Amino acid sequence: MKIKEYRSQFIQELAPIYDAGEAESFFYLILEEKHQLKRIDLALQPDLVFSEEEIKVWNAILLQLKKEIPIQYLLGKTSFYGLDFEVNENVLIPRPETEELVDWILESQKSKVESPILKILDIGTGSGCIAISLAKNIPNAQVYAIDVSEKALATAQRNAKRNEVNVTFINQNILETLDLGQEFDIIVSNPPYVRNLEKQEIKKNVLDNEPHLALFVEDNDALIFYRKIAQLAQKNLRTNGQLYFEINQYLGKEMIELLEEMNFKNLELRKDIYGNDRMTRAVVS
Incomplete structure (x- = not known):
């Protein structure tokens, strides 16, 4: 079958679940990953064909997409802040809003006189996307990353190696941590913040596939991670050290x-690209 013909069939079969633009983007992501072909290659060579075996592989992927399994998990990778990251069922898929958080931290460092070492801690690192992006973009950074999940940390370690950076990974339950054991210039966290009452707002592909451990908190104590991390930051941030959070859009106030x-001090609340309250920055006195 010609690839062009299969593309039309692929998009049509996904139409009940995804809009045409999204389905087409899936098609080209898979085409590049599985066949090293881009959109332009198909335009220049309209008679390219799939073999029967290749169609079997594509049909298997199509079946998974119909079950609303995220394309990133099916491909086993995603892009974040210009870097490639392995993703799997043990880690959240990095979001564009989190790229904005990384950007804010990097932006804050541009005007500063470079210190010999900038010590950064990422709490609840998951895939390692924040820690690794900071390590890649701040040459003088010494980056540490904590997560409660051993499987998530194993993924993060592979991502650090993939992106050729050094990050010290620590398996630790932050809610049971009394002291971080050393001082940092920056602490950043994108902890679980979705309340159970907000589950109906979560897309099925996220709810059914991404790790709930990294997503949800109890309705009656939605700020549990923020409170604990802020307490640790009071002890373990250097004077004028910065604390960054990604937050629940409904809980900015x-x-x-x-x-x-x-x-x-110097509290700041920022909106994301969608106009939602999404990030805070604070400075320790």
Whole structure:
């Protein structure tokens, strides 16, 4: 079958679940990953064909997509901040909003006089996307990353090797941590923040496939991770050290109040590209 013909069939079969643009983007992502062919190659060589064996592989992927398994998990990889990351069922798929958080941290360092070593800690690292992106883009950074999941850390370690950076990974439950054992210039975290009451807003492909451990918190204590991490930051951030969070879009006001009550200074709440309250920055006194 001609690839062009299969493309039309592929998009049509996904139509009940995804819009045509998204289905077409899936097609070209798979085409590049499995056959090293880009959109332009198909335009220049419209008579290219799939073998019967290749169609079997594509049909198997199509079946998984119909079950709403994320394309990133099917390909085993995704892009974040211009870098390639392995992703699997043990880690969240990195989001564009988190790229904005990384950008904010990098932006804050541009105007600073370079210190010999900038010590950074990423809490709840998952795939390692924040820690690795910072290590890649801040030459003088000494980066540490904590996660409660051993399987997530194994993925993050492979991602550090893939992107040729050194990150110290630590298997630790942050809620049970009394002290971080050393001082940092920057602590950053994108912890679980989706309340159970918000589950109906979560897309089925996320709800059914991404790790709930990294997503959800109890409705009656939605800021549990933020409070704990902020307490640790009070002990383990150097004077004028910075604390960055990715947050629940509905809890921006509550986050600022929490940090104010804990006597952090220079508080800032930022919106993401979609206009939602998504990030905070605070400085330890």
